[in-house]
Structure formats: C-alpha cells, structure tokens
Amino acid sequence: MGTDTPSVLIVEDEPDLANLYAAWLESEYDVETAYDGDEALAAIDETIDVVLLDRRMPGLSGDTVLETIRERDLDCYVAMVTAVEPDFDIVGMGFDDYLVKPVSKDELFRIVDQLLLRSSYDEQLREFFALASKKALLDAEKSEAERESSQEYAELEDRLAALRVQVTETTTELLEDGKYRQLCRDIGSEPVLEE
Incomplete structure (x- = not known):
C-alpha cells in the first residue's frame, strides 16, 4: 500500500455526491475521485489503499471494476457504496465491505478506518507468522546453546x-464497536491449506 497518508479512491458517477464524499474525507486521507468505471481503472494503482465503489454506473459497472481490480491483484480494500440493495449475488463478489446509500460522513469514516485497521492487522499477522516460521526452523536446527549465544536470535525473539x-x-x-463479526468473516475467508 501507498504513502504515510492513506489514499482513498472514490468511484461515483454522480459528481456532486463524489465531491461531497471527497470533501468529507480529504481532511484525513489523500482522496481521488473517478466519475465512471473507465476513469477508476485508469486511476487505480498500487498507491491506492481503499476504493469506495458505486455498483450501478453507466459504461463499466462497479461490479466489473471490482473484478478488474481483483484480476490485477492490487493490494487495496474495496467497499461498495451503492444504492443497490444486497442480494445473494454478493456472495461471489470480491469486495471487503458494503454500504447502502444514503451514507453519512461518520459511516464513510468508519468504513475507511475499519478497512485500514484490517490492513494493519493483515500486515502484522504476515510479519508475525514469517518470524514465527523462522524461529521454529532455528529451534529445530540449532542447539539451545547456539540460540542463546546468537544476537540475531535474541532480536528475533x-x-x-x-x-x-x-x-x-x-x-x-x-473486536470493539461491533467489529467482531467482520473479524470472524475475515478469518473464515482465509483459504484452508491441505496437507
């Protein structure tokens, strides 16, 4: 993900609404707007942290934009912000959260903050498991005396x-503020590796 200030791309075909969302969020985030799917795909790259994506747009739909983001394997979170009521078709979609319009300033901040927190959690877990794997390997391969005399091993611990x-x-x-359900969904969506 991008710079020190998180970046948010707002994809909304109603310019007044896109500009309102941008005005709400620009005090905390680097905000870009795209007014259709083509503009969104041109604007999105590895510097974007969060995409707020409308589903129903002329030309490329939000669903198509979402599929393309996932096909490009971009490291960003996507929240659908749309007037389309969720139906069973959402089960196979690759978004990270879903808000039904109208949305408030507080809701937009909450969703962006939550997605960025999940990003931090993912990065922490990734590093934790990588280091734990290294420690397990050294524990299996090196004697206790060798481990105790190693500065690198002490730093790893x-x-x-x-x-x-x-x-x-x-x-x-x-887990605070009712985020437990989302955490369970995140954990439940991790692929199970067969041995």
Missing part, C-alpha cells in the same frame, strides 16, 4: 514478542 503485543492490541480494537 524480541521482535516476535513486540509483534504479539501489537497483534493483540489490534485484535482488541477490531
């Missing part, structure tokens, strides 16, 4: 301990 605290704090924050 320190970093793992610090990450464990960060993951716990982030998990606690995700």
Whole structure:
C-alpha cells in the first residue's frame, strides 16, 4: 500500500455526491475521485489503499471494476457504496465491505478506518507468522546453546514478542464497536491449506 497518508479512491458517477464524499474525507486521507468505471481503472494503482465503489454506473459497472481490480491483484480494500440493495449475488463478489446509500460522513469514516485497521492487522499477522516460521526452523536446527549465544536470535525473539503485543492490541480494537463479526468473516475467508 501507498504513502504515510492513506489514499482513498472514490468511484461515483454522480459528481456532486463524489465531491461531497471527497470533501468529507480529504481532511484525513489523500482522496481521488473517478466519475465512471473507465476513469477508476485508469486511476487505480498500487498507491491506492481503499476504493469506495458505486455498483450501478453507466459504461463499466462497479461490479466489473471490482473484478478488474481483483484480476490485477492490487493490494487495496474495496467497499461498495451503492444504492443497490444486497442480494445473494454478493456472495461471489470480491469486495471487503458494503454500504447502502444514503451514507453519512461518520459511516464513510468508519468504513475507511475499519478497512485500514484490517490492513494493519493483515500486515502484522504476515510479519508475525514469517518470524514465527523462522524461529521454529532455528529451534529445530540449532542447539539451545547456539540460540542463546546468537544476537540475531535474541532480536528475533524480541521482535516476535513486540509483534504479539501489537497483534493483540489490534485484535482488541477490531473486536470493539461491533467489529467482531467482520473479524470472524475475515478469518473464515482465509483459504484452508491441505496437507
């Protein structure tokens, strides 16, 4: 994901509404707007952290834009912000969250903040499991005396301990304010690897 200030791309075919969303969010985020699907696909790249995407637009629909984002394997979160009531067709769609219009300023901030928090959680978990794997390998291959005399191993243990605290704090924050259901969905959507 992008720079220190998170970036949000608003994809909305009603310019007044897109500009309103942008005005709401620009105090906290780098905001770009796209007024149709083609503009969205031209604007989105690896610097975009969150996409707020309308489903029903002339030309390329939001559904098509979403499919293209996922096919490009871009590292961003996508929230559908749309007047289209959800139906069973959403089951196979690759979005991260769904808001039905009209939406308030608070709802937009909440969804962007939540998606960015999930991003932080994902990155923390990725690093934690990578380091845990390295520790397990060293535990299996090196003697206790070798591990105790290694500065690198001590730093690895320190970093793992610090990450464990960060993951716990982030998990606690995700569980607050009714985010438990989303965390369970995230965990449940992880692919199961067969041995």
